[in-house]
Amino acid sequence: MISLKKIFGKSSLALAAGLLLMGTPTVQAQDAVAGKVIFDANCAVCHSIDADVVGPALKNVHERRGDEWLMKFIQNSQELVQSGDKDAIEVFEKFNKMPMPAFKTLLSEDDIKNVIAFIKDESTKASVAAVEVPATDQAAVAEAAAPAEVAFLDLPPALLFTFGLAAVIILLTLLVLVLMFRLFIPMLGDSIYDEDFRTSFAGRVLFLLRGDATVVTGKAKDHIHSNHDFDGIQEYDNDLPPWWKALFYVTIVFAVAYMLHYHVFGTGALQTEEYELEMQEAALLAAKNADDPNAVTNYEVLTDAAALESGKSVYLTNCAACHGAEGQGTVGPNLTDEYWLHGGDVNAIFKTVKYGVPSKGMVPWQGKLTKDQMLEVSSYILSLQGTNPADAKEPQGEKM
Known part of the structure; x- marks a missing residue:
């Protein structure tokens, strides 16, 4: 027969083990709570769980590095860097070689373990929260984000009428031009080949439509410019292309108008004046926007x-x-x-x-x-x- 002492002894051991197992999550939760307080006071300035700030994001860092490495890095990151640790050097160089403060004298090992427990807890929460959006929802979001397409016939009637009227005017203009050419060109007969007509504006347009490009390229001449030659190369006295001469004349007119407008009459603002005006406008806009880093502030030092x-x-x-x-x-x-x-x-x-x-x-x-x-x-x-x-x-x- 089993003695009562043995029964109670085994029952006590089982009860103690059960209580320990039941209490483990509570202890871990308490560690995470204590770690959050320490993290907010010492780490939150430079670190976030999900995003890089001054230092790297800390989500699942315990899985990538291990608790022992994290303990050493938090205690003295530069000591780990100087020891040649590849992971520590990688983090140091990736984040602009900004040294992390050494917490060896500020935080105990238990404090650092609590911070690591907090990081683990937050990483788990972030992983659970990152639920994928169903494909149907993604399609709905994409459809909502896509710009709405409007059929041509669904445009406002006034706009449709404007497009129709413009098309009719263009067609009538082309029809009139075709009729005029068909009526008047035969009446001219061979006179269209006369030099006077060919050099006129109407003649140039007519022959351009018939494939003669001299109105654009100029007419070639067989007159040698001078008697000298260079290794058999002779220079002919050809005109410059009409389009080039037209643009040259336009630039002359533009230059004169520019000088009169900006430098003689002073009716136009020069670059310096335009810059000052734009800066004044920017200052007015900045004053209306409190979040503009260029906005002028006039705070006084608080002394109380x-x-x-x-x-x-x-x-x-x-x-x-x-x-x-x-x-x-x-x-x-x-x-x-x-x-x-x-x-x-x-x-x-x-x-x-x-x-x-x-x-x-x-x-x-x-x-x-x-x-x-x-x-x-x-x-x-x-x-x-x-x-x-x-x-x-x-x-x-x-x-x-």
Whole structure:
């Protein structure tokens, strides 16, 4: 007979194993939740799950690289690059050689594992959400996107009447011309071959229609231009083609009219004036469009303590990962010296924050921060001038 002690012992082991198995998803979910908080605070500035930003998209990166590699790269990416790791070098060179901040001293191994758990969780969600559109739906979308074709007879009656009237006028004109030629040419008889008629406008048109191209090419002459020759080559005194001479005369008339219009009477705007007018028009249009990077802004630096404190909070949440908690510069430039890459007044900083500098890894913050938040963080950045934090990055840009 089996003792009660053995039964309870086995039951306890089974119960414990069952509880562990049941608790595993909950623990993983908790890791992902904790990882999201860490990711948003430290990684979201430069990374997205689905799209490349400053750094690469992270969807399924754990499958491509492995957890161990991710741990080392997050702890110190440059150490991995300098060790000759091919994957690390590939990522570094692909993304403009922008070094990723080393998180070895900022995040524990458990924190990094939580971030990796969050990436895995988000990658799974993204894969489930990427459901293919059925073929019938794709056809419907393509059909809806295709431009609508209108049959000629379905055009408005007024437009159809205009087309018909134009066709009738063209046909009548051609008919009249044919009748005139058939009536008058026989009446002229052999006189059409007289030199006077052939050189007239009507004669030129008539013979052009009959295949004589001298009205275009000019008439060849057998008169030698001079008595000298070059290795048996003789020069004939032929006229220039009439079409060439006509265009030459047109250019002379155009040049005189151009000079009078632009340089004598001053009735036309020269290039400098046109440029200034177009710039004025562009400035007016830019002023109406708040999202135009060329729009003129005239913000004043905020100096009250509440605005600067709010700007500091925005800075620490979104900017410190690349510029350092004290503005000393890490991946991004030092913000505490007098040197600036894209202008050092509050309006220039506001535009840099709003529109970013994607070619240099600075992401645009419009749509993520409000106008007030961008102005507050711009003012806070200016308040860091001259603070001289430890380990500040070397100056970059021009002195302002």
